[in-house]
Amino acid sequence: MAGLELLSDQGYRVDGRRAGELRKIQARMGVFAQADGSAYIEQGNTKALAVVYGPHEIRGSRARALPDRALVNCQYSSATFSTGERKRRPHGDRKSCEMGLQLRQTFEAAILTQLHPRSQIDIYVQVLQADGGTYAACVNAATLAVLDAGIPMRDFVCACSAGFVDGTALADLSHVEEAAGGPQLALALLPASGQIALLEMDSRLHEDHLDQVLEAAAQAARDVHTLLDRVVRQHVREATISLGD
Amino acid sequence: MLKSKTFLKKTRAGGVMKIVREHYLRDDIGCGAPGCMACGGAHEGPVLESQPQDPASSLCPWPHYLMPDTNVLLHQIDVLEDPAIRNVIVLQTVLQEVRNRSAPVYKRIRDVTNNQEKHFYTFTNEHHRETYVEQKQGENANDRNDRAIRVAAKWYNEHLKKMSAENQLQVIFITNDRKNKEKAVEEGIPAFTCEEYVKSLTANPELIDRLACLSEEGNEIESGKIIFSEHLPLSKLQQGIKSGTYLQGTFRASRENYLEATVWIHGDTEENKEILLQGLKHLNRAIHEDIVAVELLSKSQWVAPSSVVLHDEGQNEDVEKEEERERMLKAAVNEKMLKPTGRVVGIIKRNWRPYCGMLSKSDIKESRRHLFTPADRRIPRIRIETRQASTLEGRRIIVAIDGWPRNSRYPNGHFVKNLGEVGEKETETEVLLLEHDVPHQPFSQAVLSFLPKMPWSITEKDMKNREDLRHLCVCSVDPPGCTDIDDALHCRELENGNLEVGVHIADVSHFIRPGNALDQESARRGTTVYLCEKRIDMVPELLSSNLCSLRCNVDRLAFSCIWEMNHSAEILKTRFTKSVINSRASLTYAEAQMKIDSATMNDAITTSLRRLNKLAKILKKGRIEKGALTLSSPEVRFHMDSETHDPIDLQTKELRETNSMVEEFMLLANISVAKKIHEEFSEHALLRKHPAPPPSNYEILVKAAKSKNLEIKTDTAKSLAESLDRAESPTFPYLNTLLRILATRCMMQAVYFCSGMDNDFHHYGLASPIYTHFTSPIRRYADIIVHRLLAVAIGADCTYPDLTDKHKLADICKNLNFRHKMAQYAQRASVAFHTQLFFKSKGIVSEEAYILFVRKNAIVVLIPKYGLEGTVFFEEKDRPKPRLIYDDEVPSLKIEDTVFHIFDKVKVKIMLDSSNLQHQKIRMSLIEPQIPGIGIPTDISNTDLDEPERKPLR
C-alpha cells in the first residue's frame, strides 16, 4: 500500500541510521601475498576485493605506452552471487566497462602517474556482494590496494554516495534507498585538498539542492577517509612489528 | 561515529530471492522525557512533559504517559486528538503498522505529533538496542509486533523508575485486545482498554462520546435479528471479480431515495456500466463512495429506477416497514425501463469520512442512543451514543462511522466535534468547507518555515536570469479591495512605430520551490476559494497579499510575457522573461475606465491604458470572428453591512470595458505560454481544454428558441455565437440574455490535462486550438506548474524529476480538477446561504421572473433582479393533485388550463423556508398567472439550495 518511508519524522532511515551516517566499514589490506597490493572492504553488506599489479612494463601492444606517464588499467567485475537475483553477467558487459572506465578516471587523477612513464598499473576490482554504493566500495578498496602496492598517490581517494529525500541529503545509500529511485550522486574526493576526482549523478535534482547533497557526500567521503587512514596506520604498524621480529 | 552501534542482520526470505538487510541498533535514542539523565536530552522535536498533570484518571491517579497499540490508534484517533489527551508515546512499530493500514489516520497522527501542545513522542523502538525484538520461530508478524510493544512498555517503566523513583512516573499500555492486555498485566505492565481508561477520566466525561463503538464479533448473534447478509472476505471477492461472478465498482447512493443506489463499474466495460441497487438488503450496508463488489441478479429480478422521492425520516428502526416501502418502489413498469440490477456482496474499500450533520434526538427521554442525520442526503443516518444530546440539539456536529453490524438498521458511530449553532455564519461556513472537502486549516509550522524571512528584499542572487523592467510604466487593474494582485500590464510605443505590450505575472514559483512542504500544501489546496465574505488562500498570506502581490510603488518579482505588436494587434514577436517590475498604480476597473474616458488626462498611465484598450478591442473582435463564445451568467454580489457582515443588498456584477481589456490580454498571454510550453515539452505540458458538447446537449436550447420563432445553429461554436447574436426580439430585450444563460448550461466543464496523455487540446469556448493557465499563480496551482515549465523552457530555472513525469502531472491535474469543482460548489453554497440570510431579513418578497426550464411537475425560474434561480412546484402532499400535462416537444407544461413555456414571464413570491433546520431553503411560489386550485402554496418544498449542484438539464 504505502511505499517505503525512507526517512522517518524522527530522522531515522530504514536501517536505523541518521541522514549523515555511514554504514559500518571494515577493511583489511594485504589479503593476497601474490599480488603487489590488495585489499578487502565491507561497507555494510557491500563487499569488494581489489588487487593491484604494477607498475610494470606494458603488456600487449607497445603502442599503448604513454611517453610521459603510466597507463592505468582498471577492470571491474561482479560475482554472480553478488545480488539477490543470480544473474550471469558476460565478461565485459556494458555496466562493467563503464565502471572500469570510471575507476580509471578516478585513479588517473589520484596516482602520480608521471613517476612511471611507459609503464602500466593494473587495478582489478571484484564486487562479491552488492547492497548499494558499489562504485564507492570499489574506489575505497582500490585506494587501499594501491597504497598496499606502494604506488605513490597525491592523496587517498575516498568515495561515497549521497541521495536526497524529503529535503534531506542522505549519505551512503543502501540498495533499498537506491532502488527507491530518487536522485543519487557518487563522489570521489581527494580529502586533503578537497579536489574532486569524479562526480556522477543519476536522475534529476533541483539545482537548489545540489550544494546540500554535494556537501553531504563530501562529508561522508571525509568520514571514509578517517576510517581508511586508521586501517592503513594499523596495517603499517602490524607490518613494522612483523619486520622487527 | 559507528562505535556506539551494535550490528545485527535480519534476513527476509521470499521465493528464490534472498534479501539481506542491515538493521542497526542504537543506544542514542532518547525516551522523550525531559530531564532524563540516562538519555541526556538525546531527543529532538516535540517531547513529553516531565510531570504530566492531567488528565485526572481514577484508575491511575499518579502521573503517567500513555502508550496505545496499533488498533487503538487506528480506531480511537478521535479520542487521541482531543485536547484532554496528552503525553502519549507512539512506538515506531505502531506507527509503521498504522502507515500500512490507513493513510488518513497516519496523516492525522502525524499532525497531532507535530502539535507541540499535545506532547506526543515517537519512540524509535525498532532501532533501540534494548527494545528491539527478533521474530521467534513459529511466531507470526502480528504476535511479534505485540510483543515488541510490550517489551517497549516494560522498558519504559523500568527506565522511568531509574530517573526518579519517588514520583512514580508510569507508562500505561492501552489496548483493546484482551489477550494482549492479559499478557501485559502478567509481565507487570499497567494496562487498560481504551474504554476503561476514558471512562476513568472523571474530569472529562464528554470524552466518552468520542469513543468509537466497536462491537465485538461475538455479540452480534445474541442481540437482535440479522438484517443483512454477510460481507464476503476480500480474498473471495477478488477471486469472484477475476472469474467474472462479481463486478467491482464505486457505490453511489441516491440523493432522492435512500433505498436506491447505483454502482459505477470500474474498467472499460460497455455493457452493464451502471448497476442499479434497490432495497436495504441489496444495498447491504454500503455507504456512498465505497468501493464495492456486486453480484448481478438474474434478468427476472431486474427493476426500474423509481421516480419517487423518499427520505429516511422519523425514528424508524422497524425493518418490516422498510420492506413495505420497498415493495412500493416496485410498481408495475414498462419492461424497457428495467435496468441491470444487483446486490452488494462485499466491501473492497470503505471511503468513510467524518460527516457534518445534526442530531435527531431520541424520543425516549434519558436515552443515550440517538440518530444523527448527515447534511449529505446520500449518507445514511448514523446511531451514536452521547450524554450531551440536549446541548447538541440544534447544532451542527461532526460524526464518524465506526462500523455497521449485520443486525443493525443503521451504522454505529461516535461524536467528533461540535461546530456550533445552526444558521450561524461561522458554523455554516465551516460546514460548507468541510462538506466540499476544502482544506482550510491554518498553514502548519512546517509550511510556514519555507516562507522568506522578513524584511525581504531583492538580492543579487534573485537577479540571476532576470531582467530589470522597473523603468517601464506598469500598472494593475483589478476589482476593488483586491489584495492578491496576480497581474499587471504595460504598453509603450517602440522606435519603429510598433507597440510593445507586456503582461507581468507574479513570480510565485520563485518563492515556492518544488517538493517542499509549502509546495505540497499549495498543490493539495490547488486553488484559492472565494466565499462571500471569506477567502481561503492557497498560499500563506505573506505571499498572497504581500511578497507576490504586484502592488504599486514596490519592487516585485514577475514573470513577463512581452509582445511586439503592430497597431492592428498582430503579434510580430513574443518573448518571455523573469523580471523585476515596479508598478506605478493599482487601479480598480472603475478607476481605469475613468482615466480612459476623461479627455483631460494624458499622463503615462492613461496613455498606456488607452493603447491597451484599443488593442484589446481589436483582439476581442478577432476572437469572436473565430467563434469564441460570450456567454453571460448572472453573478450575484452581496453588499455587506460593514459592522454585522450581514448581506443588506444583492447586486448583479457590472461589467466594464476595462474588465474585458484585462481579460483579453490574459487570454493572449495564456495562449502564447501554452504554445511555448507545448513546443518545448510535447509530452508533459500542463494545458487546459474545453471539449465541444455533444449535439444532444443543445436540444433544450434549440427547442426553447424555436418556441420564440428563433433559430439557433449549433454545428460549430462560430455558428452558435452568430446565431446567439442574431437572436434578438424587439419586444423582449431580456430574451437574448436568457438564451445565453441556457447556452451556458449546455456546455461541458473545462479541465486541466497533461499533453502527453491526450490528443484533443481544443478549447471550445475560447475557440483556441491550445490553452493553459499562466496568469493567476497566487490563486491557482496549475499556473505555478506552468510557470515552472516556462522557466525551464527559457532557461531561467532548472527542472526537477516530477515536472517531466507525465503520470505525476496527470495526478496533479486530477486533483486540480477536483479542487476546482469543489471550490465552485462551495462558492455556490456560500451564495445560497447568504441569499437565505438576505431573504430572512427581507421577509416575503414578490418579484418578476422568467421561466428557464419546464419540468414534469415544476417550473424553474430566474429572477433577474437577484440573479436567483428557483423551482416552483405544483404538487403538494396533502392537497388534490392538479392536472399536469407535460409536453416534451415544445417543451411546455399545462396546469389545469394554463400553459407554461420556456421564457414566459411570471411573478413569484420568495421567502425563506426554515421548516427543516438542516436544509433551510428559499421557497418560491407562483402569484401570476393565477391558477385556480393552486393558489399560494404553503408547505411545499422548493429549490434546495443546500445541494452542491444546481443541475443543469441535460
Ligand SMILES: [Zn+2]
Ligand atoms: Zn530517558
